[in-house]
Amino acid sequence: MIGLGYIGLPTAALIAKNRTPVHGVDINPGVVDTINSGKIHIVEPELDQIVEDAVKEGYLKAATTPVEGNVYLIVVPTPFKGKNEPDISFVEAGTQAIIPLLKEGDLYIIESTSPIGTTEKMMDLIYSSRPELRDKVCIAYCPERVLPGNVMDELVHNDRVIGGVNEASTNKAVEFYNQFVKGKLHKTNARTAEMCKLVENSSRDVQIAFANELSLICDKAGINVWELIELANKHPRVNILQPGCGVGGHCIAVDPYFIVSDYPMESQIIGKAREINNYKSFWCAEKVQTAKLEFELKHGRKPKIALMGLAFKPNIDDLRESPAKYIVQKVLQNANNEEYFIVEPNISSHKVFKLTDCHEAVQEADIVVFLVAHKEFLSLKLSDDKPVLDFCGVFKKEH
Numbered sequence: 001m002i003g004l005g006y007i008g009l010p011t012a013a014l015i016a017k018n019r020t021p022v023h024g025v026d027i028n029p030g031v032v033d034t035i036n037s038g039k040i041h042i043v044e045p046e047l048d049q050i051v052e053d054a055v056k057e058g059y060l061k062a063a064t065t066p067v068e069g070n071v072y073l074i075v076v077p078t079p080f081k082g083k084n085e086p087d088i089s090f091v092e093a094g095t096q097a098i099i100p101l102l103k104e105g106d107l108y109i110i111e112s113t114s115p116i117g118t119t120e121k122m123m124d125l126i127y128s129s130r131p132e133l134r135d136k137v138c139i140a141y142c143p144e145r146v147l148p149g150n151v152m153d154e155l156v157h158n159d160r161v162i163g164g165v166n167e168a169s170t171n172k173a174v175e176f177y178n179q180f181v182k183g184k185l186h187k188t189n190a191r192t193a194e195m196c197k198l199v200e201n202s203s204r205d206v207q208i209a210f211a212n213e214l215s216l217i218c219d220k221a222g223i224n225v226w227e228l229i230e231l232a233n234k235h236p237r238v239n240i241l242q243p244g245c246g247v248g249g250h251c252i253a254v255d256p257y258f259i260v261s262d263y264p265m266e267s268q269i270i271g272k273a274r275e276i277n278n279y280k281s282f283w284c285a286e287k288v289q290t291a292k293l294e295f296e297l298k299h300g301r302k303p304k305i306a307l308m309g310l311a312f313k314p315n316i317d318d319l320r321e322s323p324a325k326y327i328v329q330k331v332l333q334n335a336n337n338e339e340y341f342i343v344e345p346n347i348s349s350h351k352v353f354k355l356t357d358c359h360e361a362v363q364e365a366d367i368v369v370f371l372v373a374h375k376e377f378l379s380l381k382l383s384d385d386k387p388v389l390d391f392c393g394v395f396k397k398e399h
């Protein structure tokens with residue numbers, strides 16, 4: 001298992017739990033030591049017990065370098081370099097590290113979200129170093145689609161799409177995943193499997209952009225967008241998603257660029273959806289600015305403002321790539337002697353923001369801004385005369 005992050009470690013733990021010895025590799029020695037001590041470095045329900053048991057029973061071992069095996073899984077990050085260009089250097093480095101170890105009959109699988117053609121590129125890399133292995137090893141792509149916070153369940157029960165560079169590779173990969181996946185295993189080729197992952201997340205990004213665009217239109221039209229969407233979704237075949245303060249996380253907000261950067265002329269909607277979702281966060285920050293100025297004009301004093309939520313989506317503690325955090329930073333950059341109450345119920349403290357309890361914040365603030373629909377916010381009671389900016393449907397009505 002090359003890569004022991006949010007996907008690599010849970011996958012390694014699951015395979016080891018099925019009594020298949022797993023040698024996990026990570027470039028971070030701290031991660032390696034943590035795992036070898038039976039502990040984990042990520043937050044994921046149930047994972048800690050499975051790792052502890054697997055390490056104790058000797059089925060899971062971590063190191064910074066690979067050893068010879070029979071199945072090699074590449075599960076490393078594929079970030080961006082420059083202007084939204086996918087960076088597959090970690091996939092290449094992981095592949096280079098195992099090429100000397102490959103032998104006839106082995107199986108090589110990439111799980112990392114990758115631009116179309118990456119699996120074939122890695123096949124060429126393997127064969128250029130080891131020409132004697134041509135058509136003697138199996139090479140496939142199998143994306144993951146697990147939801148953070150439910151990974152251990154979804155790794156087992158989600159269907160998987162498995163795409164080999166040839167039929168033998170597809171079949172060998174299906175045989176491997178059959179050991180621990182209970183969901184259906186759908187066969188295809190490597191390029192289709194690569195595109196499938198990108199399309200799953202891009203389709204969601206486009207659907208969210210439609211909802212966000214509606215929220216901008218309704219704001220101008222004097223229509224309650226939450227009521228509108230609820231009514232439209234009464235149609236048996238309509239399912240409009242929820243507007244938010246932007247699209248966060250390192251999946252939905254990122255994967256569409258893998259398509260746009262390779263097919264810029266053809267991916268018009270996909271590219272525009274990214275622009276709309278990014279613009280929504282800027283739009284929300286502007287709305288807070290306007291509300292501040294309106295309050296000061298009306299009351300002759302600076303407002304106290306509650307900023308509700310920092311995480312990238314409801315009911316999690318992950319602030320990475322969070323539009324809410326971006327908006328809070330932007331609002332604070334324009335601060336001018338107002339008092340701010342920043343609320344994030346899923347973390348106890350933050351190295352930059354002083355956090356306030358949600359009840360105290362809505363009590364003390366003159367203006368309440370809902371950025372993330374955390375469950376703790378749904379039961380809050382606000383006096384009717386208090387201006388509320390509800391960007392995420394906590395109250396489902398505008399005050």
Ligand code: SAJ
Pocket residue numbers: 144145146147148200201204208241242243244245246247248249250251252312313314
């Ligand atoms: N969001 C909205 N409105 C909505 C739904 C989501 O604004 O109606 C926002 C969220 O607030 C968040 C962002 O979109 O900022 C992404 O949220 P998400 O619910 O899509 O969750 P992720 O990014 O954690 O997980 C997605 C999932 N992909 C799909 O649902 C197609 C998950 O299955 C993938 O495995 C994951 O991306 C991934 O790792 O690719």
